[in-house]
Amino acid sequence: MKRFVRKRAALVSAGYLLLVVLVTLLAGPLSPFDPDEQDLTAALQGPSGAHWLGTGELGRDVLSRLMHGGQITLLGVVITLTVYLTLGVPAGMIAGYRGGWFDRLVLKSADLISAVPVIIVLLVVLAVFTNNESAAMAANGLLGAPLLARVVRSATLGVRQELYVRAAVAGGIRDRVIIRRHVLPRVTGAILVQASVFGAYAVLLETGLGFLGLGTTEASWGSMIAEASKNIGTDPWLLVPSGFMIISFVLALGLFTDGLRDTFAERYAPPADKPPSRRTGRPRGASPASAPVRAKVPVEEPDADALLSVRGLTVSLRIEGTPTDVIRDVSFDLRAGDVLGIVGETGCGKTVTATSLLGMLPAGGRIASGTIRFEGADLARADAATLRAVRGRRIGWISQDPISSLDPSFTAGAQVAEAVRLHTGCSRRQARRRALELFEKVRLPDPARVAGSYPHQLSGGMAQRVGIAAALAGEPSLVIADEPTTALDVTVQAEILDLLRELRSAGTAFILITHDWGVLADLCDRAVVMYAGEVVEEAEVTALVTTPAHPYTAGLLGSDPHHALPGRPLPAVEGAVPPPAQWPVGCHFQNRCPRVTDACKEKPVVISHLVGPTRSTRCLRPLELIGGGTHE
Secondary structure, eight states: OOHHHHHHHHHHHHHHHHHHHHHTTHHHOOSOOOOOOOOOOGOOOOOOSSTTTTHHHHHHHHHHHOOOHHHHHHHHHHHHHHHHHHHHHHOOOOHHHHHHHHHHHHHHHHHHHSSSHHHHHHHHHHSSSTOOOHHHHHHHHHHHHHHHHHHHHHHHHHTSSSHHHHHHHHTTTOHHHHIIIIHHHHHHHHHHHHHHHHHHHHHHHHHHHHHHHHHSSSSOHHHHHHHHTTTTOOOOOGGHHHHHHHHHHHHHHHHHHHHHHHHTTTTOOOOOOOOTHHHHOSTTTGGGGGGGOOOOHHHHOTTOOOOOEEEEEEEEEEEETEEEEEEEEEEEEETTTTEEEEOOOSSSHHHHHHHHTTOOOTTTTTEEEEEEEEETTEEEGGOOHHHHHBBTTTTTOOOSTTTTOOOOOOHHHHHHHHHHHHHOOOOOOHHHHHHEEEEEEEEOSSSSHHOOOOOGGSSSSHHHHHHHHHTTTTTTSSSEEEEETTTSHHHHHHHHHHHHHHHTTTTTTTEEEEOOOOHHHHSEEEEEEEETTEEEEEEEEHHHHHHHHHHHHHHHHHGGGGGGEEEEEOOOSSSOOOOOOGGOOOOTTGGGGGOOOOOGTTTTOEEBBSSSTTTTOOOOOOOOTTTTTTBB
């Protein structure tokens, strides 16, 4: 309800619809006249003190007929939507979830209904049930249900593949419970949109039947339109009240359901940030207290010789409606042909840092401060066109979920060829040839067969190679690999690592996000350790692994299962990464650190250098380094 009331158009529309329904239901005691009461001496008169909206051709009060006529029209809409939703929603969800013969029946029924002229069927119904508009509106809902079922089926197919649905199936939960509790909430938006469109269509259909004189003989909005059309030459005003009522009701219904749809959608995706005020830089409507407090940290100048130089990067996301820093003061450099590893527990900000480099933050996310210098351009301040030119062409992306990163509607070859054409501008034939070359480059067996295969026909390792080929389609100078071996078995992991090593030797620079210290030590030149949105240590990989300076880095290295002793608990860093809204004032690691002091809790800790400019840590009491290294 709190999310819905923020949508002013939807809230006003809901109030208007409620008012219309209440006035219609209470038409008996509220209307000034009986809807069929005639006064021939006052026929076709405009608004007056006695008749606020004028009179019709027989002197009947227009306001009273609108109030009573709404009962007939809205009853027809309710009947139509009841049949439409009762039949269409369950049929579509069952067809999309279970498939089989019922799925084929739903699709064939929708195809058949699409070929049937609805108005002819309704005329037959009205011929059988004379002047029974309710029967016609029920038939209208029955004819529309298969079309709704097809839309709901498509939405259900997408939700059915979600991991949480598959986990519920694996957990033994019954299908009807999964459909009701897991699938229905995710397809509600599509149902609301279709219900809104069909409800508006029902109002217009009732109006059309009344205009043709085929519906009920009682007062309705449709019959009032028919009466106004006959007298439009002598009394044009008569069309205004009924026309306004129909138009305003349809518009209000659409705005109301759009608001409901957006409200449900915000349960799964946070609303986008409001545009910042030019004067304050804060989102419009936000109070100064809502702005996150940041430490003023001196930021070094970007490295002019680096391919990528990040300085003071701070990223803000909306968490429960409040802009919150999730990345703070992140800085690192990457030279051409090098591999930089980013390591840390889940929730430390590794992926958010990587996605911010390409302007691919989640809804509501923005770069609050800092610079991202790549080949001379600041991507932190780049516009959409500049970022599109960089993505894929200068910076490639390898997803951690190889199957989900491929569109199931197209073959692997078509998707890679599309990326080649986009970035090189070559012909279709040349793009297909280049796609096959890329498949050979990433060591795919039988590239021609893989090119003609759909994602579901590929193994995890093959899909990951296709993803790598797509990332290389624009011949980028930098590739970001987000845990590229996490979803693969050990043998395939080794093959993918060999491939990345070969690509690195060809001069491609990499940013490798990983949880695996073995992968880090195998591929990377330098490594960045992140904790709770901050870089806590940066060093060459050998130095980092052999002599960690930050207690968190030492804790991660000490948690290697190979260090466990028989009969003793597995080594681990006690506690968990705090969420951004619960970050402490001082060092973010203070609640889990064995070396914490009162000074660590007083104020934010600034990253500083150890033994020259190539090694740094964010710690007031760093571990002593071999060789007598001191803390500057």
